[in-house]
Amino acid sequence: MNAEQHLVLHGLAIKKYALPDAIASLLGLPEERVKAILEEGAAKGTVMDVGGKYAVSPTARVSLRSNYGRFYSSLRSSQEFREAHLAFEKVNIDLKALITDWQTLKVGGKLVPNDHSDEGYDEQILKRLAKLHVNAEKALNALTAVLPRMGIYLQKLEEALDKAEDGDIAWVSDAKTESYHTVWFELHEDLLCLLGEQRKE
Structure with a gap:
């Protein structure tokens, strides 16, 4: 091979x-x-x-x-790539919490599936996602500086965010599309494989 x-x-x-x-x-x-x-x-x-x-x-x-x-031995020994990955993992923690909040909401003190009928609630989450994306962009730019093909992920994330902000909320986390969450999951898996690390749940 x-x-x-x-x-x-x-x-x-x-x-x-x-x-x-x-x-x-x-x-x-x-x-x-x-x-x-x-x-x-x-x-x-x-x-x-x-x-x-x-x-x-x-x-x-x-x-x-x-x-x-x-x-990928040289990539694994790259301090710049390692630091960029650490920055990505910090954003990843915030994204996991955001997706949980997007998919569920509290009703009577209990978490229930979000049916997205509360547009105000969804709008708050989308604003959080836009802010999170600023940090994601910094991490992706740093990763791309070392491994150029990482740039495609930033492009796909931006496209998903734009579509979600334009009103098509499926582009936040729908597994059937290249939603923000779907692309992020693939990006995370890509990085873990390259660096020989395991996903932390």
Whole structure:
């Protein structure tokens, strides 16, 4: 497995189930090159076709994880990237709390699912998200300065925030779209894999 093949499998693992265009967009690689690597992987059994989309095979996941240290040793030793990651993790704590508040609200002292009928409540959360995004942007810019492909995440986060602020609230946390929370989750997973760290719940 070479570095480019590992990167494509990494992108596929982040997306879980995806078509070549989604992986190419995430990684900043030509779609045709990504497609060729995935097709080659399918022939070798490292990639599976799941309902018309690609997924990393169980055996390939083992190889994928074991090779992160080989391909990203310099990144892992980068003080600038480590510091940027720490800044990201601080914002992550705030985002987790914000998403909880977005998805639930207190009624009679109890937490219940937010049906988003209270526009005032939702507007307060959206204002918090906009403020949080300022710090997220700083962390992403620092990450991108070391690893340029991180910039796509900032672009996707800004697009999701803009759509949410324009009234389409599904773009805050809907798992069926590239919502702010969906993109953030993928970004977090990307960083953890690159740095060999575990998600803290």
